[in-house]
Amino acid sequence: MADQQAQSSDDNRPTEIPAIRWDEPPEGPVLLLLDQTRLPAEEVELVCTDAPALVEAIRTLAVRGAPLLGIAGAYGVALAAARGFDVEEAAAGLAGARPTAVNLAVGVRRARDAYRAALVQGGDQKQGAEAALTAARALHREDAEASARMAAHGLALLDELLPGGGHRVLTHCNTGSLVSGGEGTAFAVALAAHREGRLRRLWVDETRPLLQGARLTAYEAARSGMAYTLLTDNAAGSLFAAGDVDAVLVGADRIAADGSVANKVGTYPLAVLARYHHVPFIVVAPVTTVDPDTPDGASIEVEQRAGYEVTEIAAPQAPVAGAEAGGGIPVAPLGTQAYNPAFDVTPPELVTAIVTEEGAVSPVTAEALGELCDRPRQV
Ligand code: MRU
Numbered sequence: 001m002a003d004q005q006a007q008s009s010d011d012n013r014p015t016e017i018p019a020i021r022w023d024e025p026p027e028g029p030v031l032l033l034l035d036q037t038r039l040p041a042e043e044v045e046l047v048c049t050d051a052p053a054l055v056e057a058i059r060t061l062a063v064r065g066a067p068l069l070g071i072a073g074a075y076g077v078a079l080a081a082a083r084g085f086d087v088e089e090a091a092a093g094l095a096g097a098r099p100t101a102v103n104l105a106v107g108v109r110r111a112r113d114a115y116r117a118a119l120v121q122g123g124d125q126k127q128g129a130e131a132a133l134t135a136a137r138a139l140h141r142e143d144a145e146a147s148a149r150m151a152a153h154g155l156a157l158l159d160e161l162l163p164g165g166g167h168r169v170l171t172h173c174n175t176g177s178l179v180s181g182g183e184g185t186a187f188a189v190a191l192a193a194h195r196e197g198r199l200r201r202l203w204v205d206e207t208r209p210l211l212q213g214a215r216l217t218a219y220e221a222a223r224s225g226m227a228y229t230l231l232t233d234n235a236a237g238s239l240f241a242a243g244d245v246d247a248v249l250v251g252a253d254r255i256a257a258d259g260s261v262a263n264k265v266g267t268y269p270l271a272v273l274a275r276y277h278h279v280p281f282i283v284v285a286p287v288t289t290v291d292p293d294t295p296d297g298a299s300i301e302v303e304q305r306a307g308y309e310v311t312e313i314a315a316p317q318a319p320v321a322g323a324e325a326g327g328g329i330p331v332a333p334l335g336t337q338a339y340n341p342a343f344d345v346t347p348p349e350l351v352t353a354i355v356t357e358e359g360a361v362s363p364v365t366a367e368a369l370g371e372l373c374d375r376p377r378q379v
Contacts, residue, residue: 016043019068019178020140022075022133029082031075033063036178040219051080051090058097058104061210065179066253066289067143069098070107074136077111081129087115099301100262100343101253102291111135140181146286146357147182154189154284154355155196157362158247161280161352167193168246170203170236173264174216175251175284185284186249187220189355194226202228203245205236207264209309209340233266240277248274252285252354259348259364260297265341271350280352287356290373297345307338 021032031048037060038044046062048054054076057063063072073094080090091112095105114135115128123131158167169190176187183191193199202221207213214230221228231239239245248270254262261267261283274281294300312328332338353362354369361368 017045019180020063020072020075022078022136029079031072031079033057033072034178035062036064036216037062039178039215048076048079050083050085051076051094054079055093055097058094064212065174065184066101066103066251067147067181067185067286068179069101070103070288071136071140071143071181073097073104073107074111074132074139077108077115078129078132078136081115081125081132084125087112087128087132098303100303101289102294103253103286103288106288107136107139110139143180143286143288144182146288147180147184147188149357150185150284150286150355151183151188151192153357153360154186154249154282155192155198157282157353157355157360158189158193159198162246165198166200167198168201168203168244169193169199170205170239170245170248170270171217172205172213172233172248172250172267172270173207174212174220175249176217176220178216178220179251185251185286186282187217187251189249189282189284190226191224194224199226202226203236203239204228204230205233205266205270206230207266208233210314212264236270237273240273240279243277245274245277245279247280247282249282249284252283252289253343254294254300255283255285255290255354255369256294256296256300257290257292257370258296258366259351259354259361259369260300261346261348261351261354262297262300262302262343263346265344268344268346268350271346274352275350281346281350282353282355283346283351284355287358287373290356290369292370292373297347300343300345302345303342305340305342307336307340310338310340311336 019034033046035044035046076094077091081087091108095108111132115132118128118131176184204217205213218230252261252263271281311332314328348364351364353360
């Protein structure tokens with residue numbers, strides 16, 4: 001079950017409340033999610049008391065973005081265990097809630113394996129639940145650490161590629177603290193540049209159809225005090241043509257073994273534009289987003305979403321589950337069919353560099369990526 005809880009916001013942190021948190025009130029453990037479908041209008045928490053509620057929150061994008069999906073999935077397994085539900089069933093449901101971001105399945109597996117291991121060692125459900133929660137908390141903490149290291153590696157790369165400073169960076173979708181245990185992936189690099197006084201402007205793609213750029217990245221940028229400008233996705237071409245983009249920074253939902261990058265739909269056209277205009281195109285993602293079991297871009301399952309997300313301007317809150325339309329404002333004739341992939345795939349040859357917490361790969365090759373992700377973790 002999910003319930004809602006409102007809080008106020010009045011300082012300049014990216015958000016007043018964290019994107020995700022675990023709590024243990026007397027009624028029993030809960031997972032609290034900052035409901036991203038309500039931003040920027042209000043900061044409201046969704047309270048999940050079971051895995052199906054979390055699955056619904058994942059599908060409606062109340063909680064979203066690859067690293068955060070992994071963290072949420074791990075906590076979801078811990079929640080099911082702590083509440084005495086069938087953990088295997090909960091894990092399967094959570095892992096399949098959205099198909100493209102590999103972090104979701106990775107996070108679910110990590111907590112489920114910890115639960116299983118506790119049981120194999122003779123533990124009971126309570127000890128299994130504790131083990132799953134410990135695993136979820138570790139993943140949450142590690143993601144925050146990875147975020148800080150990606151920011152440092154990414155900023156070093158930006159400075160190397162653009163020695164003059166005063167970077168004008170274009171980004172797509174949302175990759176800040178709303179998707180992470182820390183300050184995010186691509187956005188964390190822009191934030192590091194901003195703090196060092198080297199970010200001249202963040203260009204924010206609005207990111208149709210669900211407006212993650214306009215609603216979420218602009219919100220994070222504003223609250224971080226960055227100089228930022230919002231543009232419609234189809235204005236990016238003229239921005240490049242005017243010579244106003246020095247680098248593109250994006251995140252990733254899954255990186256195949258050959259370096260193909262699945263990210264929010266609209267990323268691939270930016271990579272094509274960047275190549276044509278000789279602008280670096282940089283992908284920032286934790287090692288957990290690299291999937292050695294997916295050999296190439298064609299093997300990545302791209303989530304197809306409901307047509308109403310395109311034929312309507314999004315409603316200010318999540319659609320009612322099972323409803324045929326989303327309750328938004330129609331912008332196309334009734335019955336119009338829509339093509340609505342949630343992601344696209346950028347081939348490795350268009351990617352200047354992939355930045356992870358373990359360092360950067362450039363040029364992007366299967367060998368270099370495999371070597372980087374195999375490396376023992378630096379702590
Ligand atoms: O559909 P969403 O909003 O979950 O898509 C998110 C993205 O595409 C992000 O760019 C991606 O998860 C990288 S975030 C580090």
